[in-house]
Amino acid sequence: MSLDRPCGARMPLVPRDYRDAAGQAVVRPSREDAERAVRTLIEWAGDDPDREGLIDTPKRVAAAYEEFFAGYHDDPEDMLRRTFEEVDGYDEMVLLRDIRLESHCEHHMVPIVGKAHVAYLPNNRVVGISKLARVVEVYAKRLQIQEKLTAQVANTINDVLEPKGVAVVIEAAHQCMTTRGVRKPGVTMVTSRMLGAFRTCSDTRREFLSMIGDRGG
Numbered sequence: 001m002s003l004d005r006p007c008g009a010r011m012p013l014v015p016r017d018y019r020d021a022a023g024q025a026v027v028r029p030s031r032e033d034a035e036r037a038v039r040t041l042i043e044w045a046g047d048d049p050d051r052e053g054l055i056d057t058p059k060r061v062a063a064a065y066e067e068f069f070a071g072y073h074d075d076p077e078d079m080l081r082r083t084f085e086e087v088d089g090y091d092e093m094v095l096l097r098d099i100r101l102e103s104h105c106e107h108h109m110v111p112i113v114g115k116a117h118v119a120y121l122p123n124n125r126v127v128g129i130s131k132l133a134r135v136v137e138v139y140a141k142r143l144q145i146q147e148k149l150t151a152q153v154a155n156t157i158n159d160v161l162e163p164k165g166v167a168v169v170i171e172a173a174h175q176c177m178t179t180r181g182v183r184k185p186g187v188t189m190v191t192s193r194m195l196g197a198f199r200t201c202s203d204t205r206r207e208f209l210s211m212i213g214d215r216g217g
């Protein structure tokens, strides 16, 4: 894992209506618009959207998209605001390992499934441990590439908690590589972002990698 990574920019919270790349205000399409688009895709795939099995599919797909992309409506920084300072000087690593991760590839809009490992070195305060998983969840429930997802999780924890270090490793399978295209099942993409002591201190990094079970670490 290279330590010489470019800084990953954090993705801004996208409101219901947003601005396009040229700065023009874009009104979010309605649910009916989304359902019509699914109907078009069914017809384009070659099936009859009015047959019994498909008649409710546009509704189901729109509802599923609300779950898959729920992360556009949450602010991950807010999730880390509540911290606890009564830790009796605890300043060792805090690691949340094997956080299940389900995201969608922004190139093909198909699932990315894997796990994330998130660690930080507290600086006089800790955060409720579930909040680390919530930050992963918010960024995962957006259209992503894995590098950006990894950087966003690490950068947000670093910015809000101001810890002595943050480490994030994500291991995931991309269905755009397994079920289509190059079709290579069993391939896992591994990305990492190390900040603070995890970047500058090889012992700290090694301890983290051994705790998540990285045999090459």
Ligand SMILES: Nc1nc2c(ncn2[C@@H]2O[C@H](COP(=O)(O)OP(=O)(O)OP(=O)(O)O)[C@@H](O)[C@H]2O)c(=O)[nH]1
Residues within 6 Å of the ligand: 105, 106, 107, 144, 145, 146, 147, 174, 176, 177, 180, 181, 182
């Ligand atoms: N770096 C990176 N690449 C990704 C990720 N998810 C998907 N990709 C890749 O994005 C690339 C998109 O390449 P394109 O040539 O524009 O698209 P394509 O013709 O569908 O490519 P193929 O998948 O090779 O068929 C592919 O190589 C995907 O494997 C990701 O999280 N990170």
Ligand SMILES: [Zn+2]
Residues within 6 Å of the ligand: 105, 106, 107, 108, 109, 110, 174, 176, 177
């Ligand atoms: Zn893809």
